[in-house]
Structure formats: structure tokens, C-alpha cells
Amino acid sequence: MNKIFKSCVVLLFALSLSSCLEYKEVEMVKVIDVEVNEISAQGVAIDVAMQIKNPNKYTIKIVDSDLNLFLKGNKMGTATLKDNVILKKKSNAVYRFTLQSNFKDLGLGSLPALLSLMTQSSMEVQVVGTIKAQAKGISKRVPIDFTEKVEL
Numbered sequence: 001m002n003k004i005f006k007s008c009v010v011l012l013f014a015l016s017l018s019s020c021l022e023y024k025e026v027e028m029v030k031v032i033d034v035e036v037n038e039i040s041a042q043g044v045a046i047d048v049a050m051q052i053k054n055p056n057k058y059t060i061k062i063v064d065s066d067l068n069l070f071l072k073g074n075k076m077g078t079a080t081l082k083d084n085v086i087l088k089k090k091s092n093a094v095y096r097f098t099l100q101s102n103f104k105d106l107g108l109g110s111l112p113a114l115l116s117l118m119t120q121s122s123m124e125v126q127v128v129g130t131i132k133a134q135a136k137g138i139s140k141r142v143p144i145d146f147t148e149k150v151e152l
Contacts, residue, residue: 026060027053032094034125034148043101051094054087060135061086067129069101077103079127122151
């Protein structure tokens with residue numbers, strides 16, 4: 001009888017843990033605002049305000065990114081999150097974060113395109129790649145792809 005009781009307790013414990021780790025997809029509802037903070041020969045800093053829905057019963061932390069930045073259709077290097085972003089549990093909120101790019105991989109042929117962008121009053125910004133999210137010790141890569149017209 002004691003073995004049956006212990007087995008039931010272990011099974012009940014395992015079932016309760018599996019329900020805690022249930023994952024529902026996080027949804028990028030819409031891009032609210034994109035602003036270019038700085039453009040220089042080293043890179044560009046872009047502030048993004050995005051409505052994100054986290055239906056899960058736990059917070060999710062965005063800790064890493066592998067993103068490519070395109071300005072007016074021209075690849076302008078890689079971009080990373082400047083700071084971690086924490087998505088509150090059971091939320092549908094607007095989160096603000098900064099993407100910092102690095103132009104070090106650009107060739108000399110990209111310099112005229114970069115200089116012409118600095119004189120524009122607006123430009124199309126596209127971000128494509130993945131972000132790494134973590135929750136309860138488990139991580140997952142999530143694809144990102146959005147395009148916005150930005151006034152300078």
C-alpha cells in the first residue's frame with residue numbers, strides 16, 4: 001500500500017509540474033512606433049515600441065538576438081537588443097526597447113548608400129532574424145520580421 005501511495009504522489013507531482021510549464025505562443029500584436037535615435041559611421045540605434053501579448057502564467061525574458069537590419073532595402077549590418085526585455089505574465093502591453101546595430105561588416109560599396117540615408121526625411125526600416133526568450137530555465141528562439149516607415 002505504501003508503494004502505491006508514493007507512486008500516486010510522484011505522478012500527481014509530475015502532472016502539476018507539467019501544467020506549470022505549459023507554453024502558449026507569445027504574439028507580436030503590432031509595431032506601435034519606431035524611431036531612429038542615432039545614425040553614425042559605427043551604426044544606428046533604433047527605439048521600438050511594440051505591443052506584445054504574453055498569455056502564459058509566467059514572465060518571459062528576452063535575453064539575446066540575432067537580427068539583420070535593413071534601411072531602405074539595403075542591409076546595414078546586424079542588430080542586437082541593448083537591454084533585456086521582460087514580458088509580464090498574462091499581459092497584452094506595449095514594450096519599449098532599443099536595437100543597436102553595428103556597421104563594421106559593411107563594405108566600402110555600402111558607404112554611399114549610408115550617406116544618402118542620412119540626408120533623407122524618412123526611411124523604411126526592416127528587422128529580420130530571431131530573438132532568444134527564456135522562462136523557468138527553458139529557452140526558445142522566436143522569429144522576428146517587421147518593416148516600418150520611420151520619419152527622421
